[in-house]
Amino acid sequence: MLLQDAGSFRDISGHVFTDGTTVLRTVNACYQEQWEALEASGFLQRMEKEGLLVRHTERPPLPGSWKTLEVERIPFISYPYEWSFSQLKQAALLTLQLQKRALEEGFILKDATAYNVQFVGSRPVFIDLLSFEKHDGKSAWQAYGQFCRHFVAPLALIAKTDWRCGLLSRQWIDGVPLDLACRLLPWHARLSPGLYLHLYLHAGMQKKYEDGRKAAAKVRSATMGRRQLLDLADSLERCVAGLSAPEQNTEWGEYYTDTNYTPAGAEEKSRIVERVAAEHGGELAVDLGANTGVFSRMLCGHFKTVLAPDMDPRAVEKHAVSLAASGNAAILPLVLDLSSPSPDSGWACRERRSFMARCDADMVTALALCHHLVMGAGIPLPHVASFMASLVRPGGIVLFEFVPREDSQVQRLLAARDDIFASYTLERCLESFAEAGMREEASFSIRDSVRTLHCFRKESR
């Protein structure tokens, strides 16, 4: 059954409908003139051919719409606050590239929200076909403020202040307020000409002209020709391209140099993961706590899409950069803290969906993760099991590594705290998965290790 996407209501030009497999975009009569101009120019087709824009084909119009398009389905919808620095930067540069190309052909982007970009593996693609309109040759870029809030402010904050500032976009879904960004940035950020202009001067002008009545006359007389808009886009491009990921170390950035597997144990674990993945291949796999994606790469041969979430933004950044370099189109690294995953948010808490609501995986792996969730984040085993079960479809698989109390890494976790985890046992773990509707299908021990791997299948409804 076709349902309107809960996040598609702001733009009156058209809306998105989906039944889970097909994605339709309606075009309303008010956008007819713009659409016909775009069609006649061949601009959209060229952008699609170059892979910058999502592909579309025409379908019989849905009731109430002027035109209906079927658009390419994105394997997993992710949000800007789940992207690493380089992913957000790629999305910003794609938006600017499209703005420049549109300007050259007499069009302009009417909005510049980061939610208009999605990732197919490491490749960013612009998904909003109705974001373009004819430029009258004199109007300013209405989406300039939005571009700075969605891209320049969070990128600058991550680059100059802290990796974790990317999560500010989770609170401000229409972008980080510029005055807040200016207050959080270190003093030396204003020495960068791009940041000074697009953040500090911009925020200052917003403050100065915050009363629309006083600014109305000036705003009406402000004109921006195509050349000025291209200059503005060039300036933004230089500013964004000049920002680089911070060198700051994080907790998990060097995880794989700090494990307790022997080479033989690590090899055997890899073999088991590969075998289970091969036996249960499908559309979507999720490698929870993927770090830099060692195991995600093993899954990607057997699944069309592999999500590789990790709470550590530096590890995710490393992973995203390596995938972009290799052009991997299957793995999507995401910044996600499992103890507080992306929630439902936005208007009526329905505009942006929670990670769990978007995830209907064929297989979930949770390798060397359970002790961190239980002892690090204080999540009891039954909660961990029901969370894992909520991520897989009925009939799907969870490959779970149990790290017992005797393991040296668990001893490290317990070294400086009271051991209040009496129920942290393999028996309780298996019971918890059974209570969550997951049946154990196989278990494997790992050579030279006290750890065990367990394969659970979610009962079909």
Add this chain to the structure above:
Amino acid sequence: MSARKNFRLLLWGGMAIAMYISFFPDTAHAGYLDPGSGSTLAQVIIAAAAGIRRFWAGLLSPFTRFFKK
């Protein structure tokens, strides 16, 4: 005596509140603030600056190309 004291307290209190309201802007109108006007005017300035940069870069490009060789 205590009534006069209370009256004085009320008077000073009232004056303090009046001064506060006149010196600090009322934030109740925050819903009518328009960040869009500032963004429009800022981009005009920034585009002009970027245009000047482009002009100079174009003027100097033969020299920079020459020295890069």
